[in-house]
Amino acid sequence: MKALGFLPIVAILLLVVEMLVTNELAGFGKKVAETDRAIDALREENQLLQEKVASLSSLVTIEEKARVLGFTLTPKVVIAGKEDVAFQR
Amino acid sequence: MARIWIIFPLILVLYGLLVVRLFYWQVVRSSDLRLEAASQYYLTFTLPAQRGSILASDGKPLVLNQSAYLVYGEPRKITDVPSFAGQVSPLLGFETKDIQATLTQPERVWVPLAHKVEASRVNELKSLNLAGLGFEKEPKRMYPEGSMSAHLVGFVGSDENGNDQGYFGLEGFYNRELGGKDGMLQLERDVRGQPILVGETRRIEPEDGRSLVLWVDRSVQRSVQKRLLEGVTKYGAKSGSVVVMDPHTGGILASASVPSYDPGRFGEFAREAYKSSIVADSYEPGSTFKVLIMAMGVEKNAVTPTTIIDETGPVPVGDYFIRTWDNRYRGQISTTDVLVHSSNVGMVFVQKKLGKEGMLDALHRFGFGEPTGIDLQEETSPELRDDDEWKEIDLATASFGQGIAVTPIQMVRAVAAIANGGKLVTPQVVKAIRDSAGKTIGVTSRKSTQVLSARAARVTTEMMIAAVDRGEAKWAKPKGYPIAGKTGTAQIPVAGHYDEEKTIASFVGFAPADDPKFVMLVTLREPTASPWGSETAAPLFFTIAKDLFSYYGIAPQ
Numbered sequence: 036m037k038a039l040g041f042l043p044i045v046a047i048l049l050l051v052v053e054m055l056v057t058n059e060l061a062g063f064g065k066k067v068a069e070t071d072r073a074i075d076a077l078r079e080e081n082q083l084l085q086e087k088v089a090s091l092s093s094l095v096t097i098e099e100k101a102r103v104l105g106f107t108l109t110p111k112v113v114i115a116g117k118e119d120v121a122f123q124r
Numbered sequence: 125m126a127r128i129w130i131i132f133p134l135i136l137v138l139y140g141l142l143v144v145r146l147f148y149w150q151v152v153r154s155s156d157l158r159l160e161a162a163s164q165y166y167l168t169f170t171l172p173a174q175r176g177s178i179l180a181s182d183g184k185p186l187v188l189n190q191s192a193y194l195v196y197g198e199p200r201k202i203t204d205v206p207s208f209a210g211q212v213s214p215l216l217g218f219e220t221k222d223i224q225a226t227l228t229q230p231e232r233v234w235v236p237l238a239h240k241v242e243a244s245r246v247n248e249l250k251s252l253n254l255a256g257l258g259f260e261k262e263p264k265r266m267y268p269e270g271s272m273s274a275h276l277v278g279f280v281g282s283d284e285n286g287n288d289q290g291y292f293g294l295e296g297f298y299n300r301e302l303g304g305k306d307g308m309l310q311l312e313r314d315v316r317g318q319p320i321l322v323g324e325t326r327r328i329e330p331e332d333g334r335s336l337v338l339w340v341d342r343s344v345q346r347s348v349q350k351r352l353l354e355g356v357t358k359y360g361a362k363s364g365s366v367v368v369m370d371p372h373t374g375g376i377l378a379s380a381s382v383p384s385y386d387p388g389r390f391g392e393f394a395r396e397a398y399k400s401s402i403v404a405d406s407y408e409p410g411s412t413f414k415v416l417i418m419a420m421g422v423e424k425n426a427v428t429p430t431t432i433i434d435e436t437g438p439v440p441v442g443d444y445f446i447r448t449w450d451n452r453y454r455g456q457i458s459t460t461d462v463l464v465h466s467s468n469v470g471m472v473f474v475q476k477k478l479g480k481e482g483m484l485d486a487l488h489r490f491g492f493g494e495p496t497g498i499d500l501q502e503e504t505s506p507e508l509r510d511d512d513e514w515k516e517i518d519l520a521t522a523s524f525g526q527g528i529a530v531t532p533i534q535m536v537r538a539v540a541a542i543a544n545g546g547k548l549v550t551p552q553v554v555k556a557i558r559d560s561a562g563k564t565i566g567v568t569s570r571k572s573t574q575v576l577s578a579r580a581a582r583v584t585t586e587m588m589i590a591a592v593d594r595g596e597a598k599w600a601k602p603k604g605y606p607i608a609g610k611t612g613t614a615q616i617p618v619a620g621h622y623d624e625e626k627t628i629a630s631f632v633g634f635a636p637a638d639d640p641k642f643v644m645l646v647t648l649r650e651p652t653a654s655p656w657g658s659e660t661a662a663p664l665f666f667t668i669a670k671d672l673f674s675y676y677g678i679a680p681q
Contacts, residue, residue, distance in 0.1 A: 061323075064314065082191045083243060086266060089185045093268035094346050 166324075167313045172261065173304030174560070176333035178277055178294055180342040181555065187277050187295075187387075190266035191243040193259040196236050199227050201256035208254055215248055216241065240264040271386040273345050275400035276338075276379050276553060278501065279387035292398045294336060294553060296501030301557060304333035332560035339375030339555045344368060347671045348378040352646075355664040356382045359629075360652030366668065367402045367532055371540035371634055371643040374549035374572070376498075403496075403503040406529040407647065410614025410657070411449075411466045412632045413525030415588055416538050417474055418463060420486035423580035426477035429460045429587050433473045441520040446472050449613070463591040463610065468524045475523035483519050484511050487528075489575040490538035491548055497570065498533055498551040505531060525614060526622075535632060536645040542584050543608070543634040543643050546576035589637050597631070597662035602670050604680025608640075609633020609665065611657035616650070626650045629657040631665040641676055644668065 090096060149157070178187040195216065202208045209223040216223070216238045226235050240262050241249075249257065265280050278293025290299035307330030312323025348366050356364040368378040381401045385393035399405070421427040435453050438445040446468050454465065462470030475483055487493065493508030506529035509518065521527035533551055541548045550570035557565045576584075588608035592601055597611050612630040615622035629651050634643035644665060651660045672678075 061314070064311075079191055079243070082189070085188065086190050089188055089266070089268040092184060093270075094272075094342055095268075095270055 165312055167311045169309045169311075171307035171309055171328075171330040173306050173330040174332040175263070175265075175280070175288060175304065176302040176335040176558075176560075178302075178336045178338065179558075180338055180340050180345075182342060183337070184268075184342060186267070186269055186273055186338070186340070186342075188266055188268070189263040192240040192262055192264040193243070193246045194236060194262040195238045195241050195246070195249065196234060196258045196260065197227050198234055198256045198258060199229075200233055202227060203255070208256065211252055211254065212237065212249065212257065215245055265388065267386075267388050269342065269346075271384055271388075272342075272349050273340060273379070274384050274387045275381050275398075275402070276340065276376070276500070277387060279390040279398070281390070290501075292501050293400065294338075294500065297499050298336060298554070302333045302336070304560075305331040307331070334560070334565070335558045336554045337556040337558060337564070338553055339370065339373070339377060340379075340553065341377050343675055344672065345378040345380070347675070348668055349380045351664065351668045351671065352380045352382055355646075355648065355660070355667075358653065359648055359660040359664075361629075361648040361660070362650040363401065364646070364648045365401045365532055366644065366646050366664075367536050368642050368644045368668075368672075369536055369540060369551060371543035371549070371640050374537070374540070374551045374570075375555060376551055376553045377642060379553075399502045400500060402532045403498055403500050404531070406504075406506040406531050407628050407630075407649075408528065408614040408617065409525040409530050409535055410612035410628065410630065411525055412535065412539075412610050412612035412630050412645075412657075413528070413530075414463060414466065414471050414523070415542065415584060415591075415610045415632070416490055417471060417478070417483070417486055417523050418459065418587060419542055419576055419580055419584040420482060420489070421459070421474045421478055422583050423576050424478060424482050424485075426482060427459045427474055429458065429583055431459045432456050433459065433462060433467075433470045435467055435469050437469075439469050439472050441472065442515070442517045444517050444520075446520055460587045460590050463587050464594045466591075466595070466611065471523040472520045475519055480514060480519055483522065484514065487522070489548070490534075490541065492528070492530055492534055492538070496531075496533050496537050496551050499553050503531075503533070505534065525612060532645050532647055536643055539632050539634065539645070540643045541575050542581050542588070543640040544581070545578045546574055546581040547572040548575045585637055588633070592633065596656070596658035597666075600658075600663040600666045602666055602673070602680070605635055605669070605673060605678070606637040606681060607633055607635040607666075607669065608637040609635075609662075611662050613655060613657040625655065627655040627657075629655065629659075629661040631657055631661040633665060633669075635669055635673075636678060636681075641678065642672060 175189055177185050177189070180186050197208075199205070205224055205227050209220045209227060213220040213223045218238070223237060226237060229235060246259055250259070276293050278291055278295035280288050280290050280295055283289040288303065290296045290302060295302065308326070308328045310326040312325070348368060352364050352366045355361070363382055365381040366378070367376065369376055379400065379402055383397055385397040390398065418427070422429070433456070435448070435455060435457050437453050438447045448467050448469055453469070454461070457465070457467065457470065459470065459474065461467070462474070478486070487508060493505060495503045495505045508528070518527055537548065537551055549572045552567065552570070554567055556567055559565060585608045588610060589606055592598065592607050592609045595611065601607060610632055612632070614628045614630070616626045616628060628647060628649050630645065630647040632645045634640040646661045646665045646668070648661050648664070654660055
């Protein structure tokens with residue numbers, strides 16, 4: 036019977052805890068918003084890096100870099116015929 | 125008692141009015157008020173869908189999204205409008221007075237200042253730390269390869285609601301697949317506007333747009349674009365086009381038209397530049413058309429490669445006379461020589477052997493008069509006369525490609541049927557579609573139709589090889605490569621007659637002829653260096669072909 040007397044106290048305590056937790060969660064919205072902003076910032080950075088990769092791997096860029104490095108366009112292709120080889124079986 | 129009977133009805137009337145008013149607010153206006161209340165305690169965000177990319181056959185992007193922003197102003201938060209405008213306008217590239225005028229519009233709490241501003245510029249604006257200056261994501265399209273393949277990809281503009289909309293080319297044709305579907309997030313918010321985590325949340329995820337993987341080979345496209353530009357300049361042409369197609373699959377390996385435009389700055393170009401001439405412009409094909417009529421003649425056993433024709437002079441057709449292009453008449457020649465010397469007289473002979481039915485069957489079988497079904501938005505097809513409207517002279521001139529209009533894509537598709545053993549394929553730019561997770565969905569390959577027998581295709585190929593080896597363009601042909609092709613020089617119809625000087629020079633062909641890797645059509649409109657296809661379009665074709673042989677590692681035989 037004595038034990039039953041504690042029940043209301045426990046109930047009140049649990050109620051208070053629930054109210055505190057709910058209140059805490061209700062205020063988490065700000066943290067969620069901040070996390071979302073951080074995710075957006077990382078996505079933005081990924082996007083910018085993707086753009087940079089696309090730009091650097093474009094044929095226009097590669098051709099220009101190749102030209103600066105001294106490469107030339109496809110040279111004249113000379114095909115050696117059978118009669119041109121040094122050794123023939 | 126009398127006073128009660130006076131007051132009681134009054135109370136009843138007042139009570140009735142109250143009920144009516146309550147009915148009005150709680151029933152009639154309930155939905156409006158509910159929405160208004162929801163807007164106060166709900167935050168609603170649009171979760172924009174990312175537009176899909178357009179990738180070349182090697183997976184590298186021809187078109188992708190670039191980070192950009194809508195820059196807006198909130199006039200009520202700006203204390204010094206002239207100073208604000210003075211700081212912002214140079215970075216946005218506008219006049220200060222224009223920005224000021226925008227910000228001082230009466231009753232405006234929010235005004236857009238600039239659309240699709242690049243991230244680097246936005247960072248500079250952010251560093252000004254100006255109150256009343258805001259930014260919202262508004263990605264724009266980026267073209268790493270510049271204006272290469274502009275006519276294939278099209279561009280992204282706005283619809284009447286200001287939303288992104290693809291126009292022309294692939295952006296137009298596949299606008300729905302590329303655009304995706306925006307999502308929505310609705311959160312309960314507190315008095316400070318922050319979301320309440322345990323509150324009611326509704327979320328609809330955005331469906332990002334799908335990406336397109338093309339048949340287009342970047343290197344082939346770049347080579348074709350470059351050579352076409354050189355050719356148009358060298359031969360003094362008004363315009364030109366080149367299309368390269370895989371004859372077995374119908375996959376478009378490259379497609380270029382000059383003049384072109386920059387899809388990133390499409391507003392700075394005339395609207396006429398947006399359409400690809402390869403699918404949207406028609407022309408009279410001239411002598412290139414002869415190979416198709418000859419193929420049908422062989423198919424129907426009307427002629428063989430060695431059938432002899434008497435080319436003694438102009439041939440009468442009704443009230444007209446059909447002459448050769450050079451007014452030379454070579455006596456007894458074979459049908460192969462008809463192609464070699466591009467004899468109009470010889471082609472009239474073939475046409476008469478085919479008859480009206482055979483000629484019309486040829487036009488229908490090769491798909492003329494109808495769009496090819498290529499996946500580009502602006503494809504059109506010139507109409508053919510009704511079958512019963514063809515006169516004798518029409519059939520005769522059609523046999524050598526005059527008096528009939530085609531588009532370049534129709535022409536190259538028809539010749540591809542000779543290259544691939546007789547199948548009329550559907551040209552396709554897109555090889556596969558990928559969803560946002562990278563999973564390939566694939567493109568249903570469209571049915572091809574057998575329009576020629578393999579025998580007729582093989583025989584016609586041999587005749588076309590002879591036309592290249594012994595014809596007017598033999599001087600430009602790369603040695604050691606079997607190339608099947610035909611030159612064309614068509615007069616341009618102007619106001620009911622043909623212009624004496626202006627021509628459309630063209631060359632159509634495929635190589636290597638025994639196992640074709642590509643079929644290509646080159647057209648040059650009004651070349652001034654020479655009107656003849658053999659002296660302009662043919663050498664340009666062979667120059668591009670040499671690039672392709674080198675790129676594909678095809679050795680001469």
